[in-house]
Amino acid sequence: MNFPSKLIENAVEELAKLPGVGKKTALRLVLHLLKAETEDTKQLSEALVRMRTGIRYCKTCHNISDMEVCGICSNPLRDRSLLCVVSDMRDVIAIENTAQYKGVYHVLGGVISPLEGVGPSDLHIQSLVERLPSSGVKEIILALSPTMEGDTTAFYLTRKLKEYPARISSIARGVPVGGELEYTDEITLGRSILDRTAYSQI
Template sequence: MDFPSKLIQSAVDELAKLPGIGRKTALRLVLHLLKAETEETNDLAAALTKMRQDITYCQYCHNISDTDICSICANPLRDQSSLCVVSDIRDVIAIENTGQYKGLYHVLGGVISPIEGIGPSDLNISSLLERLPNSEVKEVILAISPTMEGDTTSFYITRKLREFGVKITSIARGVPVGGELEYTDEITLGRSIVERTNYNKL
């Protein structure tokens, strides 16, 4: 695609580097910015630059944060005895949005994936092991996606955590709420029977 302007060309090129944005979408965004107030473009550019420059990661849980210690770790009202291990910052946001969890987090920064060359040492696992002895954590909840890489990571962490004598649990795998039994794949349906919930305890 040839553009009548080098300025447009370079703006489209930069936008098209973002995931899921092709050159046609990038051009649409650029033409939108051209039609909108100059302020909108400046605000966008400033927010992105400031975000990238000033963002830090919590030194305890590796969650994104504006300060050295994130608002979750710094909150004394959070349950200090539960630690939820997730692979990504997005998972923290997703779990926070459920409103069902009041404990702490630990962000691994990925999952073990030999194909992509990601080993245990590339993840925030050692800091998890260092963090546990000095904490009040009694239960570690593994909230890692049930893919092959995710399950490998959960298994690896489970083995490493055994010596600490903490309770290790995993988020439940089963039929999604609103899902139909007959359309659920066999492995999920199988696990949902094996790991069935005891309603007497409710």
């Protein structure tokens, strides 16, 4: 693409570095900013720089936070006997939005992926092991995506944590609520039968 202006070209190239943003999309965004007020662009830029330079990570759970300890870890109403291990911040947001979980979290910062060069030492696994003894955690819920990498990480964690006296569980895999049986893939449907839940204890 030939741009009529170096300034536009620069802005497009910087935007196109973002994931899922190609040059055409970047140009559309640039034209939108040009039509909007100058103040809008300044606000966007400042929000991004403030976010990038001001962000901190909770020293306990490694979730993103504005303070040294995040709002969940410092909340006295959260159940400290329940620990949910997730891959990244988005998973915390997703689980928090369900309003079904009242425990605390541990954010690994990714999953083990030899193809992308991510090994156990690149994740916050050591700090999880060190955190547990004084934590009073009775159950560790592994809430990792049901992918090859997620399953590998879960397997690694169960071995790594087997000395610690807590129940280790995984979030349930099965047919999504509102999902049609006939359109569910065989592996999920198979697992939903194996992991069936009882209506009554009889």
